[in-house]
Amino acid sequence: MKDARELLSSGTGPKAMSYDGSPGGPSTEAILAALAYVHHGLGRELMEALWWPESGARRREQLRQEVIGLVAPEFTRQMHALADARTSFGIAKACIGWTGGQTTEKQRRELRRTEQALDDARAAAWPNNTMEQLGVLAAAVINEMAGRCECPGCGGKKVVTDPDVSGVVKCPRCAGSGYDPFSGRRRAAAIGADCSAYSRFWRPVYEWMLASFSAAEARAVVQFNKALTQAA
Ligand SMILES: [Zn+2]
Structure with a gap:
């Protein structure tokens, strides 16, 4: 059997719709029936956009929503992680000399740890204007x-x-x-x-x-x- 992507590509579209599939292969109806079993979501939207452009063109809004639904939560998670790391570093800095006493080794360790964690979070974070782009x-x-x-x-x-x-x-x-x-x-x-x-x-x-x-x-x-x- 031909690759499923090729089938979707050859079995749909204006040319395929005018006759009943290619000789020996599944009919256009069979291909569309099989497509109905594919769960709705990003994967299906991408599959249609890539291999059935006529349908993909009609489903741009759905694809856009699926892309936002995938990327936005990860971007938000990174922003929260960065804010948390910045807060922890700020606290560690403030604790040093808070009461005017000697800086302890434990405080120094905490400062180094939180500074490293902030650097790591910064390095892992996507650009600020990711959502705009x-x-x-x-x-x-x-x-x-x-x-x-x-x-x-x-x-x-x-x-x-x-x-x-x-x-x-x-x-x-x-x-x-x-x-x-x-x-x-x-x-x-x-x-x-x-x-x-x-x-x-x-x-x-x-x-x-x-x-x-x-x-x-x-x-x-x-x-x-x-x-x-x-x-x-
Ligand atoms: Zn390889």
């Missing part, structure tokens, strides 16, 4: 998903054989995604940033979105595939 980021990530090719290192298998461990290991070239990632330069251009701004600020949120979107789409494809197989 969400539309641009999402479009670039979806465009990469649509245009990326199989990783030449592993042929899309996500793993490579490693004679040292006489087994398979995660493909180092694609970090186990199975796809050849776009270059930083290309991603930077897609989000309207320069290369250094991409790698300093935007790369973590871009890669997080790409990994999350890809996983959600892959889960939807599995459900779609299962429904198609069961119907066949």
